[in-house]
Amino acid sequence: MVGADIGGTSTRVAVADTSGRVLARADGGPGSPVGVGLDRSAAEIRAVVDRALAIVAADGAAAEVRAYVLGMAGGSQAKDNPAFAAAITPDRIAASPWLVSDLAVAFCSATSAEEGYVLIGGTGAVAGRVVGADVVAWSDGMGWLLGDIGSGFWLGREAVRRTLLALQSGAALSPLNRAVVAAAGSADYTTLVSRCYAERPTALGRFAPLVSAHVADSPEAPAIVAEAASALAATLLALAVEPGLPIVLGGSLLAGPTPIAAGVRERLAELSNPVLPAGPGALGACWLGLRSIGVASREVHDRLASRR
Template identity: 30%
Template sequence: MMKTTLAVDAGGTSSRAVLVDASGRRLGSGRAGGGNPTSSGVDSAATQIALAARAALDQARTTSSIPPLPSGSPVVITQAGQVSDAYRRALDAHLVPLGLGPVVIEPDLLGMYGSGSASPDGVVLVAGTGSVAGRIRDRLVVREVGGAGWLLGDGGSGFWIARRVIRAVAADLDGIGPRTGLTPLLSQAVGFTPDPSSPGDADHRRSPVLDTLIRSVNDGPPIAIARLAPLAFQAADDDVARSILDAAVDRLAVLVERVLAPDSDHGESTLVVGGSVLVDGLLPSVPSAAERLTSAAAGARLVPVADGLVGAAALGIRMLGGDVDDATLSRLREDLAAGATR
């Protein structure tokens, strides 16, 4: 009977799943909501992962012309954060009835790295809402720098950038900082629309835009401001925004340097980078970003990846005894891209 494995990249915003066989052939894929138990809660995360898994199984049964799937297909989930016993129980409760299990949970860094390289050794840097760098040896994360969360660090991350955008705009509105093109962008983002019939700003104790900004920032959890990071990319030609983005790249380069610091002769040839803030934001917005990051990694080849799903699938294929090389990864990426457009 055909050997299959289900791979899941469980993020804070969305969860993607793919069912593959031991050769790396994509049989079905699915998507659902956030599957991180820290940000979504244990029960909600497990439910969303199960929804993505069911969608992948349903697609496999209807479009791949495959025989009935074996009961007990292993599941590999890559995600950030701590894994509790309650979360594992919730996953079993949702996935075992689908004929899936056992469940193996791996760090998201491992999934992200595996999406870009089949080599057992290398370096990975992720910048999304948070930021973290990892060193990979024998397909294990042997060192990690960053990832301490918005309160303690996450330099160069979406939260880090957004916080500086907000501070720069607040200083502009209060007249204690330089004028910046970020101000009208942020005003629109927080829903401030000037009322032509209202008195001018001179009749107010403080800028009404700043009042709106203060309420908007304090109405939700602090981490929610990370959604404002793309404003810096939109205003990349603005002096203030450019200084924020340059500083973000510097912070990320430090993570790479430090994750390699214990071994000056590391010999790693690949730096896999992922996360929307880095791949979709900093790399296209800061012309020197790629060069600065590869320099921090002692000249390693930079490989951007969209997410950790291909790497999770590679882990599952190896669990089935299959071989995964760069050609297999390339085929998986193409198959997943094709599946996403259906």
């Protein structure tokens, strides 16, 4: 199986055998067609896939690639595009590329279940109900201008906005405010505003980690975290979550032990659903490939996810 997770900041590829053993991994730069266009997307994907397959070949494995699955955000312009499919497929791969949602591969990275929910908190914020390889319902994911409440962009914007309010009023700057000023390179109100507007809007996400870093020493940071956690939990719960189905938390804000992940888990604690952290999306793509050829045992998924 060749599985890929294609995003706006990175391209990650994994190769696994039918027992769930991971044979190779390779990473590259941005690969989402939305961010870099179809031609650059195809070139980056092909380059990273070639590197992963070269690792497998160097180890002496020359087996047939039986499935080629790519999880991709905003992949609609690439789907069912014969030229794109040809450009991303090395000669060694006879299987046709199968493009699925990045939400589906995030869900499958954490569980062998065929149905459940996934909540992603990264630069953006979105939740979806996954059935098989399809996202049959979703919530938020409307982008920085119209939604993505509680996302990395939203957190970064809040950190900067509250710093600007402190500068406007002449109040003493909190440690979070001072960290924002240091990261932006200016404590001057007008200059800080100008520098933020000079960048692409989603670049405000770079200030997001400062919020978690200053939860213990800045009064506004816990308030921002609490608001983000409530918003993210509400995004998921808007899907009318059915009891018992797994919920997978993914993205930089939720997959690890962050204050926001803890807040979301606290707000979901009354549900009967198991809440799981997402793993590498490329492995979730490999799992979809395995299922497509009839391999669906939990033992294989556990091995693929390195739990056994």
